[in-house]
Amino acid sequence: MIINDKKLPDLPPPTSTSGPIGWLRNNLFDTPLNSILTLVIGYLLVTNLVPLIQWAFIDADWIGDSRDACTSGGACWVFVSVRLNQFLYGFYPESEYWRINTLFVLLGLLLAGMIYEKTPKRGWIALFTLVVFPVIAYFMLHGGSFGLPVVETHKWGGLTLTLVLALVGIVASLPIGVMLALGRRSHMPIVRSFCTIFIEVWRGVPLITILFMASVMLPLFAPEEIDLDKLVRALIGITLFQSAYMAEVIRAGLQAIPKGQYEAADAMGLSYWKKMGLIILPQALKIVIPGIVNTFIALFKDTSLVLIIGLFDLLAIVQSALADPKWLGYSTEGYVFVAFVFWVFCFAMSRYSQYLERKLHTGHGARQ
């Protein structure tokens, strides 16, 4: 009789089910079909990605000041670096770049303060960003007071203009969207139908037609003596469009508030505006922050449409730089640069909104 009273040494897990080989077998080669798929896609990736990386990084030219510097046959990033200032600031006078830079830094600080969860008084920072910052930004960008020279709006361009359009669109559409959402849920039939029609009309037509309308029809509708600036007209169009989408996002938030909250506020004898302002909207707006971020992403991408009515946002300014006879044939580099800038902004924002969604969903028995 054999008695082994010593513990046997632990064996390592079998290599076929754990470790790198096990992972490969489980995730890439578990069935014949998957093995074939893996091989085909792997082959396609290698044959396409290697030349792409070769073109974009290894064979690329980064430093120089004219197209003569582009000799390696890869991407010519010199095109972007030479015109980077124009792409960022548009036709803004070079001596005034500090104004835009200051605003960028201020905005960055405010956003960081809002996103970082341990900042004290985040609500006040948000309110400051939505109300005071646009005013500061207007005086800084346009100038004309405080001893700053005036910079006409037709000199604004590039990434600056893209950000101006998107931020004004979101800031102006927020209060209008709140009013429309409240109106659509109102018990007054005329208010309700007006808001519903307003929302559905602007949501039902493409942004291009609204921009066309703003740029062609607004001057007809305004009295003769008022000469609306091109940028202002575009901003009116974008705000109308955006507030309709914003209203629907906020309405979703209003609907998500339990009925008891409304009834409790009524029972306390609060007036309509106190009920909304103190009880319902603070809760509803908090719920819809991810939705607001998502519409902001859509708006940020849509600002590129102002190119069609002749404003020089980031895409338009790169597009016009492509037509420069000194730099013909570098369209791919230009577009890749713009795509990269947009992608970084949008991807970061979408990740943030996903994070918020996950955070808000805790404790409701939702998935994950």
Add this chain to the structure above:
Amino acid sequence: MPTDVNKGVAPSSKPKFWNDPDKRAMLFQVLMILAIVGFFYYVINNALTNLDNRGITTGFGFLSQAAGFDILLTLVPFDSSYSFGRTFIVGLLNTLLVSFLGIILATLLGFVMGVARLSHNWLVAKVAAVYIETFRNIPLLLQIFFWYVAVLQTLPSPRQSIELGAGSFLNIRGLYIPSPVFESGFSAVVIALVATIIGIVFLVRWNHKRQDATGKYFPVGWASLALLIVVPGLVFLLAGSPLSWDYPELRGFNFRGGTTIIPELIALLLALTIYTGTFIAETVRAGILAVSHGQTEAAHALGLSNSRTLRLVVIPQAMRVIIPPLTSQHLNLIKNSSLATAIGYPDLVSVFMGTTLNQTGQAIEIIFMTMAVYLTINLLVSLFMNWYNKRVALVER
């Protein structure tokens, strides 16, 4: 309670009318109507004065005037002698053409990528995720420009065309593909096809009834596929193959014959498909994830095979979640097709709100007509969706 709460208030005194919510609401609405009417009166008055000062005529008389310009792609006969009203039709048809093709392609791509992102194969899932996260976050207009300027405009000239096989060629002027020529007798094939489809509908119904009554199952999918191929195929052969192909050929500096797909259409379709495909993929993924795993397990426990679990249990429930957002993506695609104007594809916005507006200057009528078209499409689709949603909605006790 010993004291009456209402003691201080005289019972006969009604609340002041401005404290009565109903009357207040009435007053507010009257004011609102006055404000809206006043606003429109002001705007219309301004517009009439401005139009008068600029010498622009009003009304829809321009629709019957001769257009005087040509359009790159027309689905109905058109040349510069046709009216402006005709340009509206041409533009509308071109918009519908690109929207229709785009919806089909984007839905296909979206479903493939949405399913691929849930694949157990790590590589497939990652490729789908990278595709979705990349193209979703790049503006559509930029993608359209990229395909048009950076890809299609750099293709070789017709003499150095890229041969794609099957008689198709790709060059800077577009894609040249053979076009079918229907000879007499082809109508028989079409009739056979229609008859087969009607037959299949009856077959499916019969199968349903029989399965409900006896529990016996007939592989109706394979049978109808076989019918769909065999019956029209036989008729086609019996009628003496009444179909030939018109191949594009290089004559001089350009191709003749076949069908030409202009590069503007290709660029627009590529961009719309790839961009909208990402959103549809996310919709599909969310829909499939919304079907709880217990459903699959229950179906397996009942002895359903994998494919029938998918077909009878998972997909019907997932579709209920997928369809509403899918429709809104389709609507987005239709609206986004208006970006065609940036590269000169002759859609409604480009032809009518662009060229026709420039020629006539009648901005108000033209912009309202264009907006009305998109609104109508939106409204019709929404109505259809509401009807469909009611039909498939979960019936709860």
